[in-house]
Amino acid sequence: MIKKTYNKNQKLFRTVWVVGMPLALSLVGCELGKDFLETRIPKIKPTNVTEQSESSVQPQSTAIEQMEAEIGNQINNIRQENNLNALQNNEKLAQVARNYSRQMAQENFFSHTSPDGSTLAERVRNAEIFFSVVGENLFQSTNISNPVSQAVQGWMDSPGHRENILRSVYTETGIGIWRDGNTYYITQLFMQPPV
Numbered sequence: 001m002i003k004k005t006y007n008k009n010q011k012l013f014r015t016v017w018v019v020g021m022p023l024a025l026s027l028v029g030c031e032l033g034k035d036f037l038e039t040r041i042p043k044i045k046p047t048n049v050t051e052q053s054e055s056s057v058q059p060q061s062t063a064i065e066q067m068e069a070e071i072g073n074q075i076n077n078i079r080q081e082n083n084l085n086a087l088q089n090n091e092k093l094a095q096v097a098r099n100y101s102r103q104m105a106q107e108n109f110f111s112h113t114s115p116d117g118s119t120l121a122e123r124v125r126n127a128e129i130f131f132s133v134v135g136e137n138l139f140q141s142t143n144i145s146n147p148v149s150q151a152v153q154g155w156m157d158s159p160g161h162r163e164n165i166l167r168s169v170y171t172e173t174g175i176g177i178w179r180d181g182n183t184y185y186i187t188q189l190f191m192q193p194p195v
Contacts, residue, residue: 057098060179067148068094068175071188074152075165075173084168090191093174096127097187101178104185110140124189132192135164139186147184155188164190 059065076086100123104110113119118126120136139151155161164170170190178185 057095057102064177064179067146067177070148071152071175072173078156078165082166084166087170087173090172090174092127092129093172093189093191094176096123097174097189098176098178101176101185101187105178105180110138112136112138130194132194133169135170135190137161137164137188140183142183147186151186
């Protein structure tokens with residue numbers, strides 16, 4: 001196994017190549033614990049946001065929905081082992097995560113900033129979700145039939161991702177997975193509502 005790690009523009013990306021049959025590729029990215037202190041007034045949606053991205057995005061299948069739930073369970077087990085409260089699922093936040101995973105799959109990119117320039121905070125605000133703090137972990141894998149354990153382990157092995165998972169300020173989460181062929185895109189959002 002060969003690992004390459006680098007930090008570019010405050011985003012951590014780790015590429016892992018697993019040699020053997022089948023060849024598997026995993027990419028892990030996270031918003032490194034940035035706090036976005038926002039007012040309760042949402043910004044106006046940019047004109048380049050499509051109707052598709054504004055629609056409610058449901059899980060692609062029952063199997064994908066179960067993977068989303070399993071990631072939530074594993075993350076909550078880790079939090080409870082570290083004397084932190086479990087995160088509550090926020091379905092509206094999950095739809096934002098699912099939509100972003102779908103966008104990465106359809107537009108073939110892997111980044112916290114989309115090709116149209118939207119950021120995490122903008123995507124959450126555009127869904128009319130109000131927050132004090134928000135964070136994001138990303139994972140991408142190819143030729144791994146069930147990427148749940150690899151995503152969670154990859155996040156826990158990375159300081160920035162681990163920080164998001166173990167931040168006591170977060171109380172809610174939304175997890176969205178999108179599958180494109182044999183590639184999975186996973187987005188986990190973390191949030192504290194306005195206090």
